[in-house]
Amino acid sequence: MKSLFTLLLFCSFQSIGQKIYLPHEVEKSAEPAGGSSYFNQFINANLQIPFKSSVKGLNSRVFVKGIVEPDGTMTNVEIIRGTDPLCNQEALRVVKLFRAWKPALVKGEAVRQSVSYPIAFKAAARSSYDSTSNSITEHFDSKYAPTTDLKKAEYRSTLPLDEKGYVANDVRYEQKQGNKWKPIGTAAFAKNNVWFKSDYLGEGIDSIQAYSISARDKNMASHAAEAVFQPNGSLLDYIEYNADNKASLHKKYDLKGMVREMTLFSDSLKTEIKWYDNGQIKTVKETLLAKQTDNEQVAYINAWEKDGTQTVKDGDGYWKTTEKTYDGRLLTEQGRVISGAKNDKWTGKLADSTLFYEETYELGVLQKGISYQDGQQIEYTKAQISPQFKGGINEFYRFLGRNIVYPTDAARRGVAGRVQLSFVVCEDGSLCEYKVEKSAGFGLDEEALRVVKKMNGSWEPGILRGKPVRVRYNVPINFQVQ
Numbered sequence: 327m328k329s330l331f332t333l334l335l336f337c338s339f340q341s342i343g344q345k346i347y348l349p350h351e352v353e354k355s356a357e358p359a360g361g362s363s364y365f366n367q368f369i370n371a372n373l374q375i376p377f378k379s380s381v382k383g384l385n386s387r388v389f390v391k392g393i394v395e396p397d398g399t400m401t402n403v404e405i406i407r408g409t410d411p412l413c414n415q416e417a418l419r420v421v422k423l424f425r426a427w428k429p430a431l432v433k434g435e436a437v438r439q440s441v442s443y444p445i446a447f448k449a450a451a452r453s454s455y456d457s458t459s460n461s462i463t464e465h466f467d468s469k470y471a472p473t474t475d476l477k478k479a480e481y482r483s484t485l486p487l488d489e490k491g492y493v494a495n496d497v498r499y500e501q502k503q504g505n506k507w508k509p510i511g512t513a514a515f516a517k518n519n520v521w522f523k524s525d526y527l528g529e530g531i532d533s534i535q536a537y538s539i540s541a542r543d544k545n546m547a548s549h550a551a552e553a554v555f556q557p558n559g560s561l562l563d564y565i566e567y568n569a570d571n572k573a574s575l576h577k578k579y580d581l582k583g584m585v586r587e588m589t590l591f592s593d594s595l596k597t598e599i600k601w602y603d604n605g606q607i608k609t610v611k612e613t614l615l616a617k618q619t620d621n622e623q624v625a626y627i628n629a630w631e632k633d634g635t636q637t638v639k640d641g642d643g644y645w646k647t648t649e650k651t652y653d654g655r656l657l658t659e660q661g662r663v664i665s666g667a668k669n670d671k672w673t674g675k676l677a678d679s680t681l682f683y684e685e686t687y688e689l690g691v692l693q694k695g696i697s698y699q700d701g702q703q704i705e706y707t708k709a710q711i712s713p714q715f716k717g718g719i720n721e722f723y724r725f726l727g728r729n730i731v732y733p734t735d736a737a738r739r740g741v742a743g744r745v746q747l748s749f750v751v752c753e754d755g756s757l758c759e760y761k762v763e764k765s766a767g768f769g770l771d772e773e774a775l776r777v778v779k780k781m782n783g784s785w786e787p788g789i790l791r792g793k794p795v796r797v798r799y800n801v802p803i804n805f806q807v808q
Contacts, residue, residue, distance in 0.1 A: 344438070345437070345438065346393055346438045346439065346440050347430055347432065347437055347438060347439045347440070348439070348440055349430075349439065349440075349441070351432075352430040352431060352432050352437065352439055353430075353431050353432055353433070353434075354430060354431040355430055355439065355441075356394035356427055356428060356429055356430040356439040356441050357427070357428050358424070358426060358427060358428070358634075359398070359426040359427060359428050359606050359633060359634025360426065360606055360607045360630055360634045360636075361634075364607045365424065365443075367599075367607065368420075368424055368585075368601065368605050368607065369420055369421075369424075369445060371577070371585045371588050371599070371601075372420045372423060372583075372584060372585050373416065373420055373445070373447075374416060374561075375413075375416070375447055375448075375449050376410075376412035376413060376416060376490075377487070377489070377490050377491030378412060378489065379409075379410050379412050379413055379447070379449075380447075380449035380452070380491075381451070381452050381455045381457070382451055382452075383449060383450060383451030383452075384413075384447050384448060384449040385447075385448050385449075386409045386413065386446075386447050387409075387444040387445065387446050387447070388405060388407070388408045388409055388413055388414055388417035388444070388445045388447065389405070389406045389407040389408070389442055389443070389444050389445075390403060390404070390405060390406070390417050390418065390421045390442065390443055390444075390445055391403070391404055391405075391406045391440065391441070391442040392404070392421065392440075392441060392442075393438050393439065393440055393441075394427045394429055394430065394438070394439050394441055395429065395438055396429045396436035396437060396438065397429070397436075398425070398426065398427045398428065398429055399425055399427065400421070400422070400424070400425065400427060400441075403418060403421055403422050404418075405417065405418065406442060409447065413447050416447075417445040417447075419583070420445065421443065421445065423582065423583070423584045423605055424604075424605035425604040425605055426602070426604040426605045426606035426632075426633075426634060428634065453474070459486070460486065460487050460488075460489075460494075461484050461485055461486045461487055462484070462485045462487065463482055463483070463484045463485075464482065464483050464485075465479035465481070465482045466479065466480065466481040466482065466483075467479065467480055467481075468480045479502060480501065480502050481499065481500065481501050481502070481510075482499075482500050482502075482507065483497060483498065483499050483500075483549075484497065484498045484500075485497050485541075485549075485550060486515075492539055492550075492551065492553055493515060493539060493540070493541045493550035493551065494515065494539075495515045496512045496513065496514055496515045496541065497512060497513040497515070497541045497549045497550055498511075498512055499511040499512065499513075511543065512543070513541040513542055513543045513547075513548075513549035513550070514541065514542060514543070514544075515539070515540070515541045516538075516539070516540050516541070516542070517537060517538070517539050518537060518538050519535065519536075519537050520535075520536055520537065520538050520554065521533045521534070521535060521536075522534055522535075522536035522538075522554050522562055522563070524562065524563070524578060525578075525586075525649070525650050526578060526579065526580040526581075526586045526587070527580070527581060528580075528581060532654075534556070534581075535557065536554050536555060536556055536557070536562055537554070537555055537557070538552070538553065538554045538555075539552065539553055539555075540552045543765060545762035545765050545771040545772070545775075546761050546762050547571040547762050547763070547764065547765040547771075548565075548567045548571055549567075549571070550567075551564065551565065551566045551567065552564070552565045552567075553565075556581070560579070560581075560583045561577075561579045561583060562578075562579050563576075563577070563578055563579065564576070564577045564579075565577075570764050571763065571764050571765060572591070572746070572763060572764060573591055574590070574591050575588070575589070575590060575591070576588070576589040576591075577589075580603065582603075584601070584603070584605065585601065586600065586601055586603070587599070587600050587601075588600075591615075592615075593615070594614065594615050595612055595613070595614060595615060596612070596613040596615055597610070597611070597612050597613075598610070598611045598612075598613070602632045604632065606630060606632055606633070606634055607628075607630055608629070608630060608632075608647070609626075609628065609629045609630075609645075609647055610627040610628040610629075611624055611625065611626055611627060612624070612625040612627055612666075613625075625641065625666035625667070626638060626641065626645050626663040626666050626667070626668070627640065627641055627666060628640070629643065629645050629646070629647070638663055641663060641664070641665050641666035641667075642663065642664055642665065643662075643663060644660070644661070644662055644663075645659075645660060645661060645662070645663050645668075646658065646659070646660035647659060647660075652790065652795055652796070655676055655677070656676065656677040657674050657675070657676060657682060658674065658675050658676075658677075659672065659673070659674045660672065660673060661673065661685075661687070664689065665689070666690075667687070667689050667690030668685075668687040668690055668692075669687050669688065669689055669690070670686065670687065671684065671685070671686055672684075672685045672686075672687060673685075680698070681698055682697065682698060682699075683695060683696065683697040683698065683791055684696050685709065692707060692708065692709055693707070694707060695707065695709055695791060697791040697792050697793070699791075699792070699793055704791065704792030704793070705792075706789075706791060706792045708789075709790070709791055710788065710789065710790050710791070711788060711789040712788055712797065712799070713751035713755075713785050713786060713787055713788045713797050713799050714785065714786040715781070715784060715785055715786075716784050716785065716786060725777075725781065725784070726777060726803065729777045729780060730773060730774075730777050730803075730805075731773060732773075732805065732807075733768060733769030733770060733772070733773050734769075735768055735769055736768040736769055736770055736805065736807075737807060739768065740807050741766075741767075741768045741770070741805075741807070742804075742805055742806050742807050743766030743767070743768075743770055743804075743805055744764070744766060744802050744803065744804050744805070745762065745764065745765065745766045745770050745771050745774040745802070745803045745805070746762070746763040746764030746800065746801075746802050746803075747760065747761070747762060747763060747774055747775065747778055747800070747801050747802075747803060748760075748761050748763050748798055748799065748800045748801070749761070749778060749798070749799055749801075750796055750797065750798050750799070751785050751787055751788060751796070751797050751798075751799050752787065752796050753787050753794040753795060753796060754787065754794075755783070755785045755786055755787045756782055756783065756785075757778070757779070757781065757782045757785065759798070760775055760778065760779065762774075762775065763800065766805065770805050773805075774803040774805075777803070778801070778803075
C-alpha cells in the first residue's frame with residue numbers, strides 16, 4: 327500500500343509539472359528573450375517567401391502554435407491556421423529555428439506555456455512574370471528608365487528563373503528595332519561547385535562543398551541575385567544587387583539554414599546585424615560609407631548576451647564580441663561605448679586568453695594602441711591605415727589622367743560614365759583580384775581595368791594594428807567627353 331501511495335504521489339507531482347499553461351494563467355508570460363520586436367526581426371530576416379505562392383501577390387498570415395518549455399526551448403510546433411502548404415511549411419521552419427525564449431513563471435518557477443504567433447507573408451504581384459517561360463521581363467524607355475507602357479519601351483531584359491525564383495539561365499538584354507527585338511547583350515549564367523568558407527559552419531569546420539549561382543557580364547558585374555547553397559539546397563550565402571549592380575543586401579547562413587549575419591547597404595550607410603546560434607540577436611552596428619579613409623566611422627548601436635540580456639542600448643553600454651580575425655583566429659574584443667563610439671580602454675584577446683591588443687579611446691578617437699604579435703610589442707596611434715598609392719591621392723589621379731585612353735567607340739558616341747572598380751592590395755603592396763563593381767559599358771570598363779592593372783607595384787599596403795594586411799580597395803573612375 328505504501329508503495330502504491332508513493333507511486334500515485336509521484337505521478338501526481340509529475341502531472342503538475344507537465345501542465346501546459348495558457349497566457350492568462352501565468353504570472354509572467356513566455357516571450358522571446360530579446361523582446362517581441364527582435365523576434366519579428368529574426369522572422370523577417372529568415373523568412374523565404376515561396377516564389378510560386380508570391381507571383382500573383384501575397385498578403386496572408388500563418389498562425390503557428392508551440393509550447394515554450396522551462397529551459398527556453400519550444401516544442402510541439404504546429405500550424406493552427408494556415409494558407410497554402412508552401413507558406414505553412416516555411417512558417418514552421420523559421421519558428422523552429424528560434425530557440426531563445428524566456429519561459430513563463432508561476433510562483434517564481436519556470437513552467438510550460440502554450441504560445442501562438444502570426445507569421446506574415448507579403449509580396450507584391452509580379453506583373454512582369456511570364457509563367458510560360460518562368461521568367462521576368464522588364465521594359466525600359468529610351469533613357470533606360472523602367473516603364474510598363476510597352477509603346478514607350480525601347481529596351482527589355484529577361485531574367486530566367488528556377489522554381490524557387492533564383493536565376494536559372496543567361497540574363498538577356500534586347501533593343502527594339504521596328505516591331506522586333508534585337509539582342510544587344512547577355513549576363514552569363516554560371517552554376518559552379520565550390521568550396522565555401524564561412525564563420526558559421528560550426529566548430530572546427532573551415533569550409534564545405536557547395537554550389538553557387540550567378541549571372542555576370544564580361545566585366546563581372548552582377549545582373550541577378552547571387553547565392554551559395556548546400557548540396558541539399560539550403561542557403562549558405564545570398565546577395566541582392568540594385569539597379570547600379572551594387573550590393574544592397576547580404577545574408578550569411580549557418581548549416582541549419584538560419585541567418586547569422588545580415589548587412590543592409592544604402593548610398594551612405596552600412597547596417598550590420600548578427601545573431602547567436604539560438605536566434606537571439608547579438609549586435610547591431612552602423613558604418614558610414616564615406617570615401618577612402620583611415621578612420622573607419624563605426625557606430626556601435628546595440629548588443630546582447632546570448633540569454634537576451636542587453637549590454638549596449640542605443641549606443642551606450644559595454645560591448646563584447648568574439649569574431650574571427652583576418653587570418654582566421656578567434657578574437658574577443660571588449661570595451662565601453664558612449665553615444666555609439668568606443669571609449670576608455672578596449673582589449674582584444676585570442677581564444678587562449680593571450681592579449682592581442684590594448685587600446686585607449688576618447689569618444690571614438692584612438693589615443694594609443696599596443697599590439698602583441700610575433701613576440702613583438704607594436705605601438706600605434708591608428709588601428710588601421712588604408713592602402714596608399716605612392717605619392718598620395720593627387721598623384722593617383724595624375725596617374726589616371728596620364729594613362730587613360732578614351733575608348734574610340736565611346737568617344738564617337740559621346741558616351742560618358744563612371745566605372746566602379748575594386749581590387750585587393752596585398753601585404754607586399756602588389757595588386758590582385760580585380761573586379762568591376764559597377765559597369766559603364768562601351769569599352770569604358772576594359773580601359774579602367776587596363777589602367778588599374780598598370781598601377782601594380784605603385785601601392786603601399788594597408789596596416790592593421792601595426793602589421794601589413796590584405797585590403798580590398800574601391801575606386802571610381804570617371805570618363806568625361808571633352
